[in-house]
Amino acid sequence: MSLVKKSLAKTASVVPSSTETHAPTAAIDVAQANAPVTENEQKEYPFFVAAIESDLAQLKTFTDIADKASYKSEALKRNDYLGYIKRYRLSGQNHHNTVLAWVFIWLVDLKRWDDVLELLPLMVEQKQPLPTVFNTKHWPAFVIDQLYDDANYYLSQSEQAGLFTISFVLHRLITTVKNQDWTGLEVVGGKLYAMAAKVDASLHNYGFAAAFAEQALAINEGAGVKGLLKDLQKLLKQSEPEQAVDAD
Structure with missing residues (x-):
């Protein structure tokens, strides 16, 4: 017992x-x-x-x-x-x-x-306090930091199964914190959307990836996905004629 x-x-x-x-x-x-x-x-x-x-x-x-x-x-x-x-x-x-x-x-x-x-x-x-042994006082930031490390690992290993799983979790987390005010937490918010953009780009989900990259930069210009966003926009633009042909 x-x-x-x-x-x-x-x-x-x-x-x-x-x-x-x-x-x-x-x-x-x-x-x-x-x-x-x-x-x-x-x-x-x-x-x-x-x-x-x-x-x-x-x-x-x-x-x-x-x-x-x-x-x-x-x-x-x-x-x-x-x-x-x-x-x-x-x-x-x-x-x-x-x-x-x-x-x-x-x-x-x-x-x-x-x-x-x-x-x-x-x-x-409920504004539950994190234990004092942790540097952050913000629960979403705590979760984001852990997911960021996991996502980086899967990206470095090109582990598709892990990337699919982490992409699903990131999408759910983004939905959960969609109304979050990132004032004062710009780095954390930018990190969340930037990582989601990188993960989805690796899975060829270019539409989601571009949207997440744009949001990351809107929160924090230094989110580090400007180059990725340009590449994604080019890929999406190149696919437009194909989509038009398919529609015909």
């Missing part, structure tokens, strides 16, 4: 496991989201804080990145952190949540992008 479950069992508030195989109905979600915060939901947070602090201490004993990743993945299941976060969201709670912050960081580390992109709006909306 996990540390959290042992603690909650003592107070007759055992944490349920996340064993659902299907999504709750919309009606249930709405009802739960509008429900008041229960005493149990308020009580369980300290136990999860204790669990995450214990896991963070244990992680410091590992030196190998693969071992750390394995431990994080196991800890997410063992302590049902995602189950807790789901209850936190549905209960309407809104407070600085160190468990939520660290679990989100682990999800990024583990490249669990579906979970990351689902939780990112919550992190921004």
Whole structure:
């Protein structure tokens, strides 16, 4: 039994496991989201804080990145952190949540992008603080930096499968942050769109690539894709006669 479950069992508030195989109905979600915060939901947070602090201490004993990743993945299941976060969201709670912050960081580390992109709006909306060990204080910037490194690797290796995956994730992230005000974060915003442009260009998605390059330069003139944009515009212009013939 996990540390959290042992603690909650003592107070007759055992944490349920996340064993659902299907999504709750919309009606249930709405009802739960509008429900008041229960005493149990308020009580369980300290136990999860204790669990995450214990896991963070244990992680410091590992030196190998693969071992750390394995431990994080196991800890997410063992302590049902995602189950807790789901209850936190549905209960309407809104407070600085160190468990939520660290679990989100682990999800990024583990490249669990579906979970990351689902939780990112919550992190921004609630203005959850990043742990002080990180230089950035901006959650989208944190995610963008990680994706940028991954995308650069796939580009350097010309790894098509990885590029397809990272392109899909970048498109979803761009949709998620489409209303983001990049004032003061021009470098980060430009980096996101510039990398999306490079990845899509490598996959011959020239229309998307050109649009992303234009947006990157609109946010930050020094985004480093002026040459790429010119090349893309030439390619798109060359394809226009072919498209006209096909239309005929």
